[in-house]
Amino acid sequence: MLGRKLRRDLWHMRGQVVTIALVLAVGVAALISITGTYRSLGAARDEFYAANDFPDLFVHLERAPDAVASRLAAIPGVASVDVRLVEPVTFLIPGMVRPASGQAISLPGGDHPSMHTLVLVRGRPPEAGRTDDALVLARFADAHGLEPGDTLTVVIAGKQLRLRIAGIVMSPEWVFPVDAAGSFSPAAVGVMWLPRAALDAAAGKHGAFDDATFRLAPGASTAAVIEAIDRELARWGGLGAHDRDQQPSHRVVSSELAGLEVMGSRVPAIFLAVAAFLLYVVLGRMVQLQREQIAVLRALGFTRGEIGRHILATAAVIVVGGGAIGVALGAWLGDALIALYREFFQFPGLRFRLQVDLVVAALAVCAAATAVGAGVAAWRAARMLPAEAMRPPAPAHYRRGILSRLGLARLAGPLGRMVVRELERRPIAAGVTVLGIAFAAAVIVVGRFSTDALDDLLDVQMMGTSRYDVGVTLARPVPRGELAWFRDAPGVLDAEPLRVVPARLVAGARHRDVPLTGIPAGARLRRVLDGAGHPVAVPPRGVMLSALLADRLGVGVGDVLRIERRDGDHGVHALEVTALVDDRLGLNAYVDLDALAALLGEEPVMSMVLLTVDPAARDRLIAALGRVPAVVGVVETAAVRDTFLAQSGKSMTMMTLIVSIFGGIIAIGVIYNTARVALSERARSLVTLRVLGYTRREVATVLLGQLAAQVAVAAPLGLGLGWVLVDAMMRTANPEDYRFAIVVAPATYGFATLLITGAALATALVVRRKLDRIDLIAALDARD
Amino acid sequence: MGAPVLTARGLEKVYGEGATAVRALDGVDFDLERGEILVLLGPSGSGKSTLLNVLGGLDAPTGGTVRYLDHDLSRDDDDALTRYRREHVGFVFQFYNLVPSLTARENVALVGDLVDKPMPPEEALGMVGLGGRLDHFPSQMSGGEQQRVAIARAIAKRPDLLLCDEPTGALDAKTGRLVLEALVEVNRRLGTSVAVITHNAVIADMGDRVVQMKDGRIAETRHNARRRPPAELDW
Known part of the structure; x- marks a missing residue:
């Protein structure tokens, strides 16, 4: 009979039952879908990396004989090493205003190329012995409609080659192909893999390698291995080994996932906590309303235990119902979210994984909130003397509270007084509602x-x-006098030089690989802004660091940094920190352009040119830049945005x-x-x-x-x-x-x-x- | 006694349909005279509360007519019935139905907002002998006191009709008599027509007229030669 009462009660209170179940469902669904999406992405990335031997360390160098590879392999802590050629390449794609640039990478394994680092999406592996079979990165191929069997014309080391696309591949090193300026641009950055012999021939680097990747043995010290690699490769023009944190694609992947983390793990937790809180409050009140019925049941002879179970059963129906809706909704939303991210991350095997621990945790939190909320109220109700149900309800106790004494009640008339007194009678209940x-x-x-x-x-x-429209990256620094050529290029309204020097900033035992950015005095197109968005001038001498970078390095204004150049002459310099700026994007080290030239002991040069452009002449400018061999990268700000x-x-x-x-x-x-x-x-x-x-x-x-x-x-x-x-x-x-x-x-x-x-x-x-x-x-x- | 204030003819109230239909009122002809005290007697289920609810504009009849003076209540919609209650009717219920969040004075003042010339709450409460408990909340008063506040609230708008449904039902005899005395006092001083529902036959002696109900019909109507003051009643 209590079962029938349960069903009727639930039907009678359906509005409340449904809204409570929905609140619960929302809390559960938020955790399962959003946190589940975040975790599914991480898991898919990890699987992709593991299945395709994503290296732990990377190093690029001028050129070293193949024999050096065995010395690298012998470094303690190195589990395996792959040496290879990585060469700049220009893709001549019909219809592109400016040819795409990118990298050609040699496949390991000599005549029988190994594809252990790649996932073949379409097509086939290169045939043994053929030198014109190429594998092309899927993002680039998809951006240009390239398919296996198509021919591809590229320029490597000044030589034009006609290649045949054997297969379309994905690589954990190129989840996000980034250009010279660090921007993700799938159409403008091409990556292809060739058998070693083919790339040897094209690049003219027989018997030598210029790039190596490493897998570390378990427990190896990353810093120690990096140091050993750098020592070994110093005489071969090593540019400094680095771990995954500096690997361009991984950086983007990590920062994207990090951006999701806040949304992915904190927000759903807040949601669930709020839902649980409301569940507690609302269920308690619902039971409160049934006090009289409960007393009647007690008078009839039902035990407290039976009544308690009856009430918890009511709550259980809500938890189970809401939980089921929540799990289903969460799984469905998770699928939808993953579908959005699939196109973006393109991890093979990326799917929404229903995380059992999340489901259990979400349901447990809700069940606990329900049990406590309904339980406390049920216990209170069951404690009530059955006789209370037999009497007319006693008037609730009211008194004059602070609001009444302030005269607010008088102001409001009898109806307003009822409102005020009700709020005063149960300030905690009113407060809890307000909080909810x-x-x-x-x-x-x-x-x-x-x-x-x-x-x-x-x-x-x-x-x-x-504030520029087009950023031009140059193959190597050129004298600032060349700026005149850019000023005269079609459609250019203004041009400004920029000098970026790859460097390691060392302060005592700490260091960070952060390029020095040389900005001319009075720069208009590349400005430094503080946290509030106000422009900050780069000091005429010394270096201005991002406040966070200074914090990471443990330095302040007046301290002197050791600057190790990572290009050119690999010179070592000392530079005083003369200012800090609370900027918002990345970790930066700004130096006055002239001061930078003086520091490095070189003529004023620039490695980038920033341009503002008349939109009508944009295509002509891009085409003109494409004809200049010194230009290796062209980035349009609007495109980046x-x-x-x-x-x-x-x-x-x-x-x-x-x-x-x-x-x-x-x-x-x-x-x-x-x-x-x-x-x-x-x-x-x-x-x-x-x-x-x-x-x-x-x-x-x-x-x-x-x-x-x-x-x-x-x-x-x-x-x-x-x-x-x-x-x-x-x-x-x-x-x-x-x-x-x-x-x-x-x-x-x-x-x-x-x-x-x-x-x-x-x-x-x-x-x-x-x-x-x-x-x-x-x-x-x-x-x- | 003057002309009837309320007139009901062939009044019917049927709940439900078909075989399960319940005829709560089955052809009731009824008058409430101006200034009289009328006692409605009858066992549970005889239809007396239904009759009172229809007369008071809380419920609509399914058949017959009920008139307040020359106004036909049976055709009124909810808004018109609300206006009727507001302007002419005072109710007293078995369980007082005070607003627990308002003091005695404020409960009475509630109706002050509804009519043009309300009685000051102090006067209404004085009339029922509660002049000294103006600022008590319902929870601070006895049942008899609460019921007298309810009466004061009912009369403060100077209604033409005072309809009381088992006003002493939840009270012991002593406090019940105090409540009844308050009703008589109101009737005497204001000339309000009072209808009192009760299943307690002793109370019938305080009325000018006694209407006995049974099975949704009026079984008997009798006039009392003399109203007995409540103080003389005992049960």
């Missing part, structure tokens, strides 16, 4: 924050620092959407249940008002006034809470690539407020309808 609504608002703020921060980063920082947005924007929009919807559901869940419980608790008073002759609208004022008061307090509180959560979240994020400012756009506050108000209004309408339909006579307990 505030959390819903906070979650929405948190959800939209990433978009705000991204916008800020793009608009204020990226666009503010890089678009790529950046395409990369992060799409997935972030999706995440924001999900989080907003979830926040809305939570808001509705809290507000609806609060109003619903208030309606049940106060039905008698409200009906009495109706009997006295108050109109429906007047009576609704009492109930909805209370709700409105709570929402009015909760909304600003929630916005503040959102800011606090965002701040706490960002403190734990890895800041080396981007340092997001805690920027919450007014629109986000507006959006959160709107959503909460909307939820409140929707609830108010439903409750008003219920209020209108209350059976006056039944509610009055009229008996005959």
